[in-house]
Amino acid sequence: MxxxxxxxxxxxxxxxxxxxxxxxxxxxxxxxxxxxxxxxxxxxxxxxxxxxxxxxxxxxxxxxxxxxxxxxxxxxxxxxxxxxxxxxxxxxxxxxxxxxxxxxxxxxxxxxxxxxxxxxxxxxxxxxxxxxxxxxxxxxxxxxxxxxxxxxxxxxxxxxxxxxxxxxxxxxxxxxxxxxxxxxxxxxxxxxxxxxxxxxxxxxxxxxxxxxxxxxxxxxxxxxxxxxxxxxxxxxLMDVSQANALGSYSSCAASVLTTVISKPTNERIITDVGAKGLTMQSRSEGICATVGIGYIKNSNHVHIDQVFDEHAIIYDEPFRNNVIIGDKVEIIPNHICPVSNLYDNAYLVSGDDVVDEIPILCRGKLQ
Incomplete structure (x- = not known):
């Protein structure tokens, strides 16, 4: 796949x-x-x-x-x-x-x-x-x-x-x-x-x-x-916060794959993951400080500006003009630890190929 x-x-x-x-x-x-x-x-x-x-x-x-x-x-x-x-x-x-x-x-x-x-x-x-x-x-x-x-x-x-x-x-x-x-x-x-x-x-x-x-x-x-x-x-797995401390996103192994579902204005893009799949966490200071609520992988400094429960909101006109509805993009989360707790499975990929599906068996084990 x-x-x-x-x-x-x-x-x-x-x-x-x-x-x-x-x-x-x-x-x-x-x-x-x-x-x-x-x-x-x-x-x-x-x-x-x-x-x-x-x-x-x-x-x-x-x-x-x-x-x-x-x-x-x-x-x-x-x-x-x-x-x-x-x-x-x-x-x-x-x-x-x-x-x-x-x-x-x-x-x-x-x-x-x-x-x-x-x-x-x-x-x-x-x-x-x-x-x-x-x-x-x-x-x-x-x-x-x-x-x-x-x-x-x-x-x-x-x-x-x-x-x-x-x-x-x-x-x-x-x-x-x-x-x-x-x-x-x-x-x-x-x-x-x-x-x-x-x-x-x-x-x-x-x-x-x-x-x-x-x-x-x-x-x-x-x-x-x-x-x-x-x-x-x-x-x-790394994340935006840790990558900022390192000075590079090249070690970020985890991302959230999401679909562009709406482009209602000349600069606004909506994707199908929100707080329930991305978290709203951010860091406000220091070497791990973040911008927005997630970084669009391999983009030119494009970040998630806002999330609702099931929607990620991006305001970026050049990015909006380069994607069409139905395109899939990857978001590197600000903090990966709570994100892992939001999914039943993770997909291991090599290049563009999915090589394994891994159950997140400790998800929800909070007691």
Whole structure:
């Protein structure tokens, strides 16, 4: 099948670009002799997770227990849930998974650990990593005193095993230039390593010191001694945001194929994908800043100006004059991760040929 024969909207992935992206990040990890634990929330496809492991990844990262369950059902057996797992229902699901695979998850409070102790046992302790807040202003331990108390609480609990620490330097997306991106990344590494050293001072030796976000790893900023693992995700498919940080759209493997359905004015074009197939996300500042709500692939700076539920609106007179109703164009999304969650399947393409249809089995697994 030719790509233009696909019905629209469809999520398509360029096979050669994706494989090159996988190998590039694997090579980066191997250069600095650290593990790569790819974050699969970007694509939500066990097939792609297996490709990442085949290339050398030492396991995968997921965001939710439901994603871990699907990945485990499909043969992935070393999984880290990079999130705080709270509530007996979810913890019992983690415990069940631990019977057949290696699974760990994030913590950042004693209150959460008290919940864990109600579910796990001495014979089957929970495997956890403490999240360190490094500047994103999201979850994670901030104060050293809170961290030391948490480390000692876990150290004295027979029901929990502390494997390591992890952080996410997502604030690097907003860096004003690459030098600031480097500075923020290095500060995040140093802070993560500092907290790892604090655990050592409490008599706890950590197996894993994990960091990760895609923008700094697109550039050779290096990996500091003591870091053991990278947890990048978006690198496999890329998007407008990440491409802007890189300075090129050539590594964007994913796009949404859409059909021109209306040209109601001399400059307005309508296509058949809207917020339900593209998302309305954008980034307003920094090296990942975006224009509009998606970029028309291989165009002369043509972007989606507006979306409704089922319509994308473009205002560009030259582009309008170069397409006819029925033409199919590709949109590179601003942020690929939520887009993957909007489709049942993705189509793998090589050139103009569709070579495979891949089910997005973790779609909707938000619990």
């Amino acid at each position: 030719n790509i233009k024969e696909l019905d629209t909207p469809s999520l398509v992935i360029d096979q050669e670009i994706m494989i090159a992206n996988i190998q590039r990040m694997q090579d980066y990890a191997e250069k600095y002799q650290v593990h790569l634990r790819s974050h699969t929330k970007t694509h939500k496809m066990p097939v792609l997770a297996k490709l990442q492991e085949k290339a050398g990844a030492n396991g995968i990262t997921v965001a939710k227990v439901g994603e871990a369950e699907v990945m485990a059902e499909n043969g992935l057996n070393d999984i880290f849930v990079a999130n705080q797992i709270v509530g007996e229902s979810k913890l019992n699901r983690i415990k069940k998974l631990a019977e057949t695979i290696h699974i760990s998850f994030g913590v950042d409070s004693i209150e959460q650990c008290e919940m864990i102790e109600k579910v796990f046992t001495k014979q089957q302790p929970a495997q956890v990593l403490i999240e360190i807040e490094v500047g994103e202003n999201r979850s994670g331990v901030i104060d050293e005193s809170d961290y030391v108390r948490l480390v000692n609480y876990i150290k004295n609990s027979p029901f929990i095993n502390l494997k390591g620490v992890f952080s996410h330097d997502g604030h690097t997306y907003k860096a004003k230039d690459l030098e600031e991106c480097r500075r923020l990344y290095n500060e995040a590494q140093k802070r993560t390593l500092h907290f790892a050293h604090l655990a050592h001072e409490q008599g706890v030796e950590l197996e894993t010191v994990s960091i990760g976000s895609t923008p700094p790893l697109l550039h050779d900023f290096g990996v500091m001694e003591g870091i053991t693992e990278l947890r990048a995700g978006t690198y496999i």
